[in-house]
């Protein structure tokens with residue numbers, strides 16, 4: 001078997017086009033969606049991501065502003081700044097780029113963001129809503145992975161999904177989204193005994209570990225759907241996922257490539273959440289859905 005790729009770039013493009021239409025409608029109603037991105041310190045990788053986010057906003061007519069602060073910014077200053085963004089009617093979404101420099105309590109910073117502007121879906125309020133299965137802003141990376149499954153008409157209900165990784169940003173919310181969608185979910189992590197025995201049971205396998213190519217061919221069931229969330233930069237500068245793509249491709253039925261898989265979806269979901277935040281602020285958003293994007 002050779003797996004077909006799930007083309008994140010193309011799906012993200014289609015989703016962004018839908019967002020652009022919604023932005024057009026908002027503009028007719030006199031509202032320009034606005035995203036504020038706050039970046040503290042000068043991590044080069046973070047700067048690239050932030051630039052890509054700003055470009056993606058610009059392309060669909062979302063106002064974006066990047067607030068760059070030095071690595072020695074005081075936490076109190078950052079909290080005050082977030083309070084001004086919370087009060088700014090032109091800003092519908094706030095994203096504080098993670099990781100933050102040592103000495104800043106990321107949790108305190110996230111909790112300072114108004115939940116209705118928390119387009120990352122990291123605030124306790126949104127995390128709790130996800131747990132309960134209520135409308136919320138859902139974390140963009142796992143939400144993007146779910147959207148890929150939906151777009152490809154891959155049924156989740158009744159499937160055995162195995163998530164490798166238990167981070168707050170990807171693994172845990174991914175497991176909850178799959179569970180809410182009716183999957184039987186196993187979450188594996190660094191303390192799991194016999195990881196391969198677990199992953200081989202997966203109809204849908206999600207790798208969110210952050211270690212290059214740790215999911216090898218022998219760990220995958222024939223015909224499984226494999227979602228690779230890992231983005232690892234190798235010493236030679238190339239990007240690779242958590243999945244040994246060439247080997248697993250021979251066994252899986254569908255696979256997301258890296259790059260061009262979950263990464264582009266993450267940015268598309270951020271745009272979707274920002275547009276939704278503007279729609280809700282403008283009173284044109286649809287409430288009562290089981291999900292917000």
Ligand SMILES: Nc1nc(=O)c2c([nH]1)NC[C@@H]1CN(c3ccc(C(=O)N[C@@H](CCC(=O)O)C(=O)O)cc3)C=[N+]21
Nearest residue numbers: 049095096097098099120140259260261263264266267
């Ligand atoms: N508050 C916060 N929210 C985030 O969403 C957030 C964050 N902090 N910190 C850093 C991570 C990382 N992240 C990525 C988004 C898109 C790609 C992406 O588009 N990747 C391309 C390749 C990009 C490249 O070539 O480097 C791809 O996979 O095809 C990657 C990584 C969002 N993050």
